[in-house]
Structures are given as structure tokens and as C-alpha cells.
Amino acid sequence: MLSFTEENYLKAIFKISEKEKKSASTNSLARHLDTTPASVTDMLKRLAEKEMIHYERYKGVTLTAEGNRIATSLIRRHRLWEVFLVEKLRFDWEHVHDLAEELEHIYSEELISRLDAFLNYPKFDPHGDSIPNAEGKFTIRNQMPLSDLMTGQSCQVLGVKEHSNAFLRYLNQIKVKPGTQIKIEERIEFDASLRVLIDQKERSTISDSVAQSLLVKRI
Amino acid sequence: MLSFTEENYLKAIFKISEKEKKSASTNSLARHLDTTPASVTDMLKRLAEKEMIHYERYKGVTLTAEGNRIATSLIRRHRLWEVFLVEKLRFDWEHVHDLAEELEHIYSEELISRLDAFLNYPKFDPHGDSIPNAEGKFTIRNQMPLSDLMTGQSCQVLGVKEHSNAFLRYLNQIKVKPGTQIKIEERIEFDASLRVLIDQKERSTISDSVAQSLLVKRI
DNA sequence: AAATAAATTTAAACTAATCTAAATTTTTTG
DNA sequence: CAAAAAATTTAGATTAGTTTAAATTTATTT
Numbered sequence: 001m002l003s004f005t006e007e008n009y010l011k012a013i014f015k016i017s018e019k020e021k022k023s024a025s026t027n028s029l030a031r032h033l034d035t036t037p038a039s040v041t042d043m044l045k046r047l048a049e050k051e052m053i054h055y056e057r058y059k060g061v062t063l064t065a066e067g068n069r070i071a072t073s074l075i076r077r078h079r080l081w082e083v084f085l086v087e088k089l090r091f092d093w094e095h096v097h098d099l100a101e102e103l104e105h106i107y108s109e110e111l112i113s114r115l116d117a118f119l120n121y122p123k124f125d126p127h128g129d130s131i132p133n134a135e136g137k138f139t140i141r142n143q144m145p146l147s148d149l150m151t152g153q154s155c156q157v158l159g160v161k162e163h164s165n166a167f168l169r170y171l172n173q174i175k176v177k178p179g180t181q182i183k184i185e186e187r188i189e190f191d192a193s194l195r196v197l198i199d200q201k202e203r204s205t206i207s208d209s210v211a212q213s214l215l216v217k218r219i
Numbered sequence: 220m221l222s223f224t225e226e227n228y229l230k231a232i233f234k235i236s237e238k239e240k241k242s243a244s245t246n247s248l249a250r251h252l253d254t255t256p257a258s259v260t261d262m263l264k265r266l267a268e269k270e271m272i273h274y275e276r277y278k279g280v281t282l283t284a285e286g287n288r289i290a291t292s293l294i295r296r297h298r299l300w301e302v303f304l305v306e307k308l309r310f311d312w313e314h315v316h317d318l319a320e321e322l323e324h325i326y327s328e329e330l331i332s333r334l335d336a337f338l339n340y341p342k343f344d345p346h347g348d349s350i351p352n353a354e355g356k357f358t359i360r361n362q363m364p365l366s367d368l369m370t371g372q373s374c375q376v377l378g379v380k381e382h383s384n385a386f387l388r389y390l391n392q393i394k395v396k397p398g399t400q401i402k403i404e405e406r407i408e409f410d411a412s413l414r415v416l417i418d419q420k421e422r423s424t425i426s427d428s429v430a431q432s433l434l435v436k437r438i
Numbered sequence: 439a440a441a442t443a444a445a446t447t448t449a450a451a452c453t454a455a456t457c458t459a460a461a462t463t464t465t466t467t468g
Numbered sequence: 469c470a471a472a473a474a475a476t477t478t479a480g481a482t483t484a485g486t487t488t489a490a491a492t493t494t495a496t497t498t
Contacts, residue, residue, distance in 0.1 A: 224455065257477075
């Protein structure tokens, strides 16, 4: 049985490896977990001891099969709880991350499979991230950043690439969330910002940086 | 902010004081928390330091107003989660205690008030225990042990006094839970056991010890 | 390829929570 | 009320997780 802290390390290693497509470095882990590189080194030794990671001094870490299984399970639990908090308890999506961060550590197969059933086996969380199934398999779907679309095209929002509260609050403001329809009416050459029509009602101008962080499918 | 462990001590002090109607002793806490008296003494000093308890060496402890507030809040959270687990996730009542024991430590006013609303502001948990409201007030109701009833009388089960898994599983077997109707058809003089009619369908004999642990109201 | 910078690890120390064993205080009992 | 028993506390050690500062290794630059 792993501690709360050990579990968080595994999840961080998973996320960093996924994003940067290589082994996670001590420094990146320290940044991610808001701790010092010395503490990270200490913990990596412990996790290697428990055969959760492949670790070689100065070389960074990757997860073992078992480490990967646990990290995936944590992500499954996290995302299922986020669905619960948003759909059942009516939380705004920018408020659910921290709570799910705690709920995910409660270990019980039974709890999670019942929660999954109660929520009707969702495949994606409120941010559009894929929820791995009980076997650890992620559902993949076609999606692209809004910034890749041509002028005149329409799309449906699937999710976000960026999870900061500031970004999520901004999307609330302009009434954009998974499911929202967006039509690109004009692309400003100067800064690549977009004039868009949201849900056939509201007009808005969004920056290129926002458009790159919005994941959509063409319709 | 209190640690997980400190919170469990406050809850244990609350429960022991409630049951024995006096200050909680070091030994009773050690038994309750499955630890050693030495560890308890250590922790009591820390909790006294934080002004959560009134503590005098060799004299036992009681909660301060603040300690009482926190313990009550924990009990509120525990019982609300139990309602969620039984009513929404369809767990059997003997399986929810341990999970609620973990869920209760997630601190968020918002989470609990939304959960409360989602569950429709329940006043009692699946075992029939009163759920304190947001102000810490417990709902009191008239209830008596089944063993106090006369032959021929009928009643409705409100809850249980004893929470062991063995007892709860036995009640499942004879199809008794809060809401169930019981009519006493005969009292055996020899051992005070009762011949009862359950929900006007099934007949059963229950021991005096079981009858003393079932809380009911006459109908 | 040496010098410098950046990343990482080691060493030593700290805190919270725990334990065992010994010492002390309180309670019970003959 | 003194002796014995029970309850409680103290002392000293242990473990997980952390920190800072110094030392080491790897990467980058001239």
C-alpha cells in the first residue's frame, strides 16, 4: 500500500512523461509537486525500492508496469470524481480539481466501480479529458485545437488543453464549455486572434493563445 | 488546520464522552483508536496546545467549544457520506462505515453543503443516527429499544444501537432495517427472546440482546 | 576540451506520529 | 491506611516525509 505522497509522485511522473514524452527529471518533478529536488531524489529511491519506477542516478525516471497501473487508476478516480462534482453536485468546473485531488486517494475498487455506474460510465471528464476504464484503457477521439480551423468553419468544443483557474473562469465568462458550438467568422491577421460566434448567439474575439488551448471537433 | 490523526482523536473523545457521559480517559482512547496509551498522552498534549481539549495530567479530557465544533462537523460529514453511499451508490449498510471514515476528512464547507442538498437534507443516516445540521444541531426523536415493548405491540425500526458488521449482517438476513415494521407476537419468559412478525410477512425469533440493540418507535 | 552553468544527489537535521519500556500517579482492596 | 493493581506519563527510539547547504555529476559554451 502506497502513501498519499507516494501516489502523488506516481501521478506526477505519469503526467510529465506523457506531456514531454520522455522520462521525468528530478527538477520537473520538484516543480510539479512544489517541493525541493532533494526531497524528490529521496522519494525516487523509495519508489524504486518498491518497484514502482525505473530509476538510475542522474538519469530521470519512468514508471514500471505496476507504477503505471496505479497512476492510471488515480487518474480514473480523479476524473470520475470530477464528473460527480460537476454533474451531481453542480460545482463549477474550476472548483473541482482540488477536491478530486483528495477524493482520488480513497482506495476502494467497489467505490469506484459503483461511482462509475452511478455516473453512467462517462468516457470524458468535465474538462474533456479521457477517463480510463477499469482496465486502464483511455478512449481516444479526434480533436484539434480551435486555432487549426479555417475561417467560416464550425466546431463543437470537446475540452481544454490548459487547466488553470484563470483560463477556466475566462471560458465561463464567454460561455464556452464542452458541448458549446463555435463558428469562426474572421481571423485577424495581425495577431491570429479570432472573431467567433458562440452557440449561434454571442459574438466574441478570442486570442490565438486561447484558441490553441481549446480542443474541438469540426461539424 | 488539524491533521487526519488529530481529527480522529477529537471524534473519539466526542464519542466516548457522549456514551460514558464523562471525560474520556487515556486508556479508553487508546482502545478506541487502536493505539497505545503513551501515544494518546502525546497527542493529548498537542491537542491541548491547540486548545481543542481541556486536559489535566491523569484526569482525562473533554472537548473545548472549538474541539466540539470540529468533532460535530466530522460526524456530520461521516453520516452524510453514509447516506450517499447507501442511497445513491447502493452499498449495503455494513460496508459504508470504513469508506465514510475516509471521506469525512475531506474538508470543504462547499462540498458538504452541496452534498447535503443533493441528498435532500437527510436528518438521519442509514443506521438511524442523527445527522447534525450545518450549525451542529442534532435532531432528537423519541425512540426506545425493541426490548421495552409489550407483547402484541407493533413498531417501526428507527435505527441500531450497535454498529458491528456481524449485527448488521444478521439484520440483513432477517430483513430488518430502518423503516421495517415489527410486531411482537410472543415473549419467551426463559431468556426474554421474542417471536416477531416482520413487515407483516416473515416470522422470526430474536434474542433479547438483539432486541436491546434495535431502536424503534411504537405505531 | 576546459570552464562554467545547470541539474542532481548526499549529508545532516527537523517535525509529526508512532512505539516499547520504565517511572510515576491514582485507584482499589485487604 | 498500606500494599497491590491499574492507569497514565515520561524517556528514548523509530519511521515517513521534509528541509537547507554542500558536494557531485552532467550539459553547455567558448
